[in-house]
Amino acid sequence: MSLKSEIFKSVDSIPIAYWNNLNCCTNIYYSPEFLKAFEIANTDIEFNYIFILKDEQAVAFANTQIVTIGIETITKNITMSNKVRRVVNNMFCNNHIRVLFCGNVFLSGEYGTFLKDNEDKVETFKAIAEGVKQLSKSVKKIKAIFIKDFENTSLSITNHLEAYDYAAMQVEPNMIITLKPEWHSFDDYKNALKSKYRVKANRADAKSEILKAQFFSEEDIQKHKNQLQELYHNTIDNADFNAQILNLDTYVHLKKAFKEKFIVKGYFLEDQLVGFLSAMQNRTHLDAHFIGIDYSNNKEFAIYPKILNDYVRLGIETKSDQINLGRTASEIKSTLGAEPMVLTCYGRHKQSLPNQVLKQFIKNVHIKSFKQHKPFK
Template sequence: MICCTNTNNALFFTSVDEISEEIWQSLNCESNIYFQRDFLKSIEKNHPKITFSYIVLVNDKNEPTALASIQIIDFLIDGIRNDLELLIRKLKNIARKLHIFPNKKPLKLLIAGNTFVSGEHGVFINQNQDKKTIIKELAKAILHFVKSDKKLKIDAFLLKDFINESLFITDELKDFNYHPFSVEPNMMLKIDENWRNFDDYLAAMKTKFRVKARKAFKQSIEIRIEEVTAENIVNQLPEMTNLYKKVASNADFNLGDFNLETYKDLKEKLDENYVLKTYWLDDKIVGFISGVINNKSLDAHFVGIDYQLNREYAIYQRMLYDYIEIAINKKLNILNFGRTASEIKSSVGAIPQDLTMYLRHKKSIKNRILKLFLQRIQPTPFQQKFPFKK
C-alpha cells in the first residue's frame, strides 16, 4: 500500500479496500454511485491490466476534502478514430515523427476520471470547499504521486470529462501545463415532467419522428426483451461480450476495453440501480443495453448490437426508446446517452453536452508540441435533429 501524507496534503491508496471507513464517512460521497465502494471495487476487480490508485486530498486538520479515482492504462494512438480518417492518420504520423507518442509501444497514460463512463465521475469534492484550490492541489498531488514511484514511468496525464459549467474551475489546470480538448459530446435528454408514460413522450413529438418511432417498434416486434439478473447472467455473458466488441470497434474514441464480467458484480451490488437487458430473436441474443441509475439520472453504459440484423429489426433504435421508457417509468430527470452515434440520438430528443478533457505530456518540449496536435482533434460533426413540437 502507498499511503502517505506529503507537502501537497494528499493520501495515496492502491485499492478501494485500503481507504479507511473514517475517510469514507468524512467524504460522504457514496450517495453518488460512481463514488461508492461497491462500484469502484467492481471496476477495479475486473480490470487487472489497469493500475488503479486513489488520491484523497486532506486539509491542514487532516480532514478529507476530495477523492480522485486514478487509472493508469496503456493507450495506443490508434485508439483515436474519426470520420476524418485521412486527417487523423496524418496527425498520428506527425505525432510519431515528433516523438510525442511512442512508435511501437503504447503511451503510458494516467487518467483522473472514470475510463468507462462519460461525465464528471472521477473527482469528488466535499461540500464547502474552494473547488479551484482543490483542482490545483489535485494537479500537484498527481505530479507528486508519479515522482514518488519511479516504476510508474508515466508519459502523459489526462483529466476527464468536464461540462462547460465547470471550466471556470478546471481551467486552473492550464497553469499546470494541461491542454484542453474535446472529443464526442455526451448526448443528453431531459425527461419532461409531463411525460407520465412513453405514450406521452410520443405525443410530444412532431409527426415525422413519431412515425419513425412507431416504425421501429413495428420492425422490432419479433424481438423479445429480457431482464438480466445476477442468477441468469453467466450463460449470457459470452455472447454479450461478442456483441459489445463489435460496437467498441466502431467507436471514434475509446480509452480501453470494458470487461463484461464486471456486470456480475454491478448487478449483484447495485441491484435495480444497474439496468441490464438482453434482446433476443428466437433463441439468439442480438443485443443488450446496460445503464446506471444515479440519483435522478439514467446513464446509458455499454450496449451490444448484432449489426447484421440491426437494420432489418431496428435493434439500436428500439434500444434508445427503451432507455427513454425506463427513465420515464422510474420518474428520472435526465437520460445521459453517452458518446457516439450523436445524430440518431438527437433524433429521439437528445442534445449535445460538451465534455472537455485536459491532457499534458510529462516532458515539457513534447507537451508544447502536443498542444498543437490536440487543437486538430475535433468532435465528429453531425446534423442535430429537433423531434419535439415547439
C-alpha cells in the same frame, strides 16, 4: 493548514472515515462499491485513488486508471494532416503507450473528481493536480496524462490545469434527454414528438417486435457473459475511439451491489442473444452504459433503434428527470430529443519538451460536427 494528498492502490485500503468526510456516496459513481466492481474485474488496469486531506480529513477525491493504448487508436479518427499525424505517431514511437487517466475511463461525464462542499474549490482542485503529478512521477513508463470530462460550469476551476502545462480540448458531448413530469408513459413521450419522429419511433418498435426482451438478473448476466462480451466488442469495433475494453465480469459485480438500480436488458431473436443495453439509475438520472449489437441482424430488426426507444421507456418508468445517452451517434440520439452537453478534457505529455508539441496537437483537435434535430412539437 495546507492540503496534502494520499494515494491508495485499492478501494479496500481506503479508510471508511474518508468516505464519511466527503459525504459523496449518495452519487453511485463515487461509492466504493461501484469503484471496486471495476477494480476487481479489470485486472489489466492499474487503479489508484487520490484523496486530498486537510487537518487529516478528506476534502476531495480523484479516481485514476493507468491503461495501455495504441497511439494510432488515438490519431486515426482525428482530423489532421498526414504530416502532423506522422509527427505525433513518431513522438510516441508508433507504439502502445501507457496513459494515466484521471476520471473514470469507462464513463462519459464528470465522474472522476469530487470536491467537498464549503471548501475552496480552486485550491482543492490544484491539490488534486499535484496529487496526479505525484502519482505520475511514481509510476514508470507513463507517457501522457489525461484529466476528463468536465462540464462548462466547472471550467472556471479546471482551467487552472493550464498552469500545470495541460492543454484543453473539447470531446464528444454527452447526449441528454430531459424528461417532462407529465410524461407517464412512452405514449405520452411520443405524443410530444413531431409526426415524422413519432413515425420513426413506431417503426423501430414494429421492426423489432419479433425480438424477445428480458431483464437480466445477476445469474443471467453470468450465464450469458460470453455472448454479452462478444456483442459489446462488436460496438467497440464500430466506435471511433475507445481507451479500454471493459471486462463484463464488472456487470456481475455491479448487479450484485446495486440490484435494480443497475439494469441489463437482453434482446433475443428466437434463442439467440442479438443485443443488450445497460444502464444505471443514479439518483434522479438514468445513465446509459455500454450496449452490444449483432450488426448482421441490426438493420432488419432495428436492434439499435429499439434500444434507444427502451432507454426512453426506462427513464420514464424509473421516474428519472433526465437520461444521459452518452457519447457517439449524436445525430441519431438527437432524433429522440437528446441535446448535447459539452465536455472538456485536459492532456499533457509527461516530459516537458514533447509536451510542447502535444499541446499544439491537442489545441488543433476538433470534434466531429453533427446535425442537431429538434423532434418535439
